[in-house]
Amino acid sequence: MTIDNRRTIRKYTDRDVDEELLQSLLARAARTQTMGNLQLYSVVVTRSPEMKQRLLPAHFGQPMVTQAPVVLTVCADFRRTTDWAMQRQADPGYDNMLSFLNAATDALLYTQTLSALAEEAGLGLCFLGTTVYQPELIIDVLRLPRLVFPVATLTIGWPAEQPPMSDRLGTDAFVHAETYQPNTPERIDSMYAVKEALPENHHFVELNNKQTLAQVFTDLRYTRKDNEALSLTLLRALNRQGFNPCPTEQ
Numbered sequence: 001m002t003i004d005n006r007r008t009i010r011k012y013t014d015r016d017v018d019e020e021l022l023q024s025l026l027a028r029a030a031r032t033q034t035m036g037n038l039q040l041y042s043v044v045v046t047r048s049p050e051m052k053q054r055l056l057p058a059h060f061g062q063p064m065v066t067q068a069p070v071v072l073t074v075c076a077d078f079r080r081t082t083d084w085a086m087q088r089q090a091d092p093g094y095d096n097m098l099s100f101l102n103a104a105t106d107a108l109l110y111t112q113t114l115s116a117l118a119e120e121a122g123l124g125l126c127f128l129g130t131t132v133y134q135p136e137l138i139i140d141v142l143r144l145p146r147l148v149f150p151v152a153t154l155t156i157g158w159p160a161e162q163p164p165m166s167d168r169l170g171t172d173a174f175v176h177a178e179t180y181q182p183n184t185p186e187r188i189d190s191m192y193a194v195k196e197a198l199p200e201n202h203h204f205v206e207l208n209n210k211q212t213l214a215q216v217f218t219d220l221r222y223t224r225k226d227n228e229a230l231s232l233t234l235l236r237a238l239n240r241q242g243f244n245p246c247p248t249e250q
Contacts, residue, residue, distance in 0.1 A: 001119040007165050009124025010064045012157030017069045017123065022156075025117050032113035040103035041110045042077040044142050045070065051141070058137035059130045059153065068155035073131070073138060074111045076103030078243075079147040094147065100243035104151045111152040124159035127152065133230050135237040146242040167195055 001007075026043060034040065046052055052066045055073075059065050078094040085092040093099075111127070118125055131138065131153045138150040173191040181187075192213075195201060201213050210216050218224075238244075 001122070001124075003116065005165065006119055007163055008126050009157075009159045009161060009163070010062075010126050010155075011159070011161040012064070012068050012124065012155075013160045015069075015158045017156060017158070021121065022070060025114060025121065028117055029110055029114035032109050034106050034109070035102045038081050039106065039110075040077055040081065041107035042075045042080065042148060043110075044073040044075065044144075046073065047071075054141045055138065058134045058141070059128050060133075062128065062130070064126050064155040065128070065153075067157075068126075069157045070155070072114075072154045072156060073142060073150050074107045074114075074152040074154070075144060076100060076107045076149045076151050077147070078103050079145050082147055095242045096244055097238075097246075099147075100149065100238060104149070107151045111154065115154065118154075118156055122158070123156055124161075125157075126155045128155065132234055135234065136240065139237065139241065144241070149238065149241050149243065167198060169195065 022045070030039065046055060047070055049066065052068075052071055055071060056062075056065050065071060078092075078099050082092040082094055115125055115127065131150050135150050138144070138153075142150070144150065169191060172187075183191075196213050204216055205211070205213055208216050208220055210219065
């Protein structure tokens, strides 16, 4: 699978993912970009059925969590760098929002590189955006220490399906020359014309008794109520893990 024909895989065969292959992919992915060459990420590898079952509620019961041979939780990690600094008579100051953003960026860059390498090797995977919805459940199950925070989860295995490729917006929707260009009504209509015209999206709208595809997202899939509630959960978890979102001004 290449980037030109990649698709999300949620069903896997019974074939295991060889440990040597997995370790090779994990090592090769470390060549990705990283802030200050600090590699501000850690990966927790889950193979145990019992541990997958414990992670399942954090991902709202999505079946690929327990069905995939391997589940990888990629974490923003300033714990290792902090411990190194303290052991070398240095004074770390990484318990803040900027440090979390730097570590989260490192972790997501690593996740993307790992995903590309795994798919090139013939593996299928699913990126679980639910990782940051209920992070405290993952923190507890994986025993993540202070300054370690889960930001991405991949379920990985050998594909047992070949679903259709998802649609994507054209470059005119996200590429801006020199400065950000305003989203005029005409541009919005042009950007979303193909997506809104797809038969499956028409069916999606009708199935949910909505007038537009946008309403499906705002009213059902990613609602204001849920976003605000999960944001509070996220902030609480960040504080718990030592990344203070609002440090007191000195």
